[in-house]
Amino acid sequence: MTIDTLCHLLESLDRKAGTFLFRAGDQGDAMYLIERGKVRICVQATDGRQMTLAELDRGDFFGEMALLDGQRRSADALVAEDARLAVLSREHFLSFMQSTPKVALEMLTALANRLRRTDELLRHSATRNVNVEEAAHLTLADRAADRIAEFGGSWKFIIFEIGLFLSWMLLNTWLLYDKVFDPYPYVFLNLVLGIICGLQAPIIMMSQNRQSHKDRLRADLDYQLNLKNELALQEILERLKILEREYLQLTSDKRPE
Structure with a gap:
């Protein structure tokens, strides 16, 4: 499977700022690649504060951890700025990892x-x-x-x-x-x-x-x-x-x- 083939497996997704792509505890069924915009990865601390782990922008990817280990999402993904994302499903993700x-x-x-x-x-x-x-x-x-x-x-x-x-x-x-x-x-x-x-x-x-x-x-x-x-x-x-x-x-x- 080549990179060109992978591009055909990606689906485009548009999201407005302030919306969640997923929350901690959700089932991990896809990973995301940012084409434009920004996404904030954050978790809820034990004292109730919202703690930002990373702020990702164009070219970054996220959501792959749940696909690798089959566990649920470990953090929230919040769209910080209007974003367009490329989405790769778990099935296509695993087959691509095995072949590349x-x-x-x-x-x-x-x-x-x-x-x-x-x-x-x-x-x-x-x-x-x-x-x-x-x-x-x-x-x-x-x-x-x-x-x-x-x-x-x-x-x-x-x-x-x-x-x-x-x-x-x-x-x-x-x-x-x-x-x-x-x-x-x-x-x-x-x-x-x-x-x-x-x-x-x-x-x-x-x-x-x-x-x-x-x-x-x-x-x-x-x-x-x-x-x-x-x-x-x-x-x-x-x-x-x-x-x-x-x-x-x-x-x-x-x-x-």
Whole structure:
């Protein structure tokens, strides 16, 4: 089967912007080649956001994954700009792949490139989701604890304490003379410092515990992403093995006896 023969198997399809060619979960019965216009491939994230995996334009193809593995569609295909598409049915697609292994390998290369872009997108998205999810559950007390912990671990706090010590000693040693309220050895100052330390320690621990929770959440998301990558890589390798077997079988059948 030649490329010219394939052109006769394609059907033309026009779609307006804003319409869906297919939705995630639909049965995969065709793949598409964009002649003009743009198509957005997107999925629904677990937090309800619409996440764009790729935006395709003239010359790009999509919808081949469901044809290769026989599974249902894994994403939505939304027409972003009035488009004309060439449609190839599953039956014609499979016969063409079997008769033209070189095109099949090029298609696998394109799939691998898309997978890398998707992995990069998911990695950044996971990083953002950790912060967004954590911020969504913060209470007023949590935010106050973070601010206090941030201030308590800064040079501003050290300078503030030095200024407090010096001012306290000046007031109770020279400036107030016989009206001092905390004479040397500044017992009341020690009491104030003890109260500050006693309150500051658990507040800082609260902030550290929340940071530990965020780290665990990030580690969990990293694990899920790595697992997804591993499964996707295994799937690509399986498809490559299938194409390799079909190619070897095809070349052996064409050898002259």
